[in-house]
Amino acid sequence: MIDHLSDDDGVGFKTALLAYQAGVDEWPTVNAPDSAAIVAELETRLADLDHEIADIEAKQGEHTWGKVKGSIDRLLNLQKDVALATRTSEQLTTLHDALVAQATLVSGKIREKVQSLLDTLQAPMNDIYKEIQGADAKPIRLELPGEEDTNQQRMQLVIDFADNRQSVAPAGYLSDSQIHSVALALRLAAIKKFNSAAPVIALDDVVTSYDADHRRAIGALLAKMFTDCQIILATHDERFFNHLKDQLAAKDWQFTRIIGLDPAYGPRFADHKVTDEMIADRWAKGESAANEMRQAEEEWLLGIARGFGVNIRIRQLEKAYSYERAELAAAIGGFLGDLKLTPADVPGVNNRFITSLIKGDIENFGSHFQDAPYGNGSIGDEQTRWDEFKAFRQQFECVCGRTKYQRPFGLNKPVCAHDKCETQFAFRPPVADATAAEAAVT
16 A cells, blocks of 8 residues: 555655554554554545546446456467467368378279279170170270269269260160160179189079070070089079070089978978988878878979980970879880880889889879778888889989989980980899888788
């Protein structure tokens, strides 16, 4: 307070304060100075000061010194934030420019690799495409979009239709089957080029948009260019299925017709075979296996008829496997009779199956299982009958042990379908089954 008072304040308050301070400094060696007057004057002056401050603030409004100082402090802090943001922006700009340069370099290298890949596939793709669409089909080019196109996740197809129609998109000119042919050709070319370690091709209904000629071309293509691949082909097209069966070698291809899906057993096949184990399992359960035996013998007759190439009426497509036992027996019996080939009787049984086959007529299947015409059969009768059939079936085995035959065009006798054997068919001597012989004696 003393430092802020003038020397000529008129009332001598500064002098009084100095004296009071001197008295305080000497205390307690002397009595303490009287403070009442000093305190009263200080209170008066502080009240006047507060009044003047309030009056000044009222006149200044928002422009007080404290508020101005606060604004200045905020501006100084904001200046620091701006400087920090400026430095950060400069650093981010530098980083962005570096990343753009890096991305441009990487993108350029990717484009080079992808275009090189497309160039590698272009020739084989066009070879496959022409196999499907014909030798006059215009070649297709595979190109990436221009550099200005930021979408690098696609490629474009272009085709030269004429001198004045160069590098045009084929979508408006090619049919759906041609577009599908391009896609199929590209996929097959990539598999052939890059899948040498696992050459597996799965084709699912790839002929739905093709006419008959192009479907045959696809079948020929697979047999011609992809013999070193494992091919799994599924189709709903009955004619295409039968065309493949006629044109593709049975020794290299396996054909299966799925006629339905069973929740308990999975897919049901039209050419599903009843095995010896299935029949034995029925007997082990104490159940009759007559139906299974009938089906197994019909399946075996059909297989022999197909392998021998016997003369038999062609079935309708929707009933491709519905041959009757009578016509199969007649066809096989007539074929064997023309070749002067007669199977030997199986020792120890009545050989009714062989007799019916030689005569070319149908046997009364149920008569094998009872002595009286209308009696009830037994599992023992079924087993005797089945042993006869198995012994008879063994006579059709080749010397190499295989049981599949084929009759190439121009040959009278069928030959073993195993390419390393190809022995002409001849009956093997029957081997009497011990179970059959014991049952006959009993």
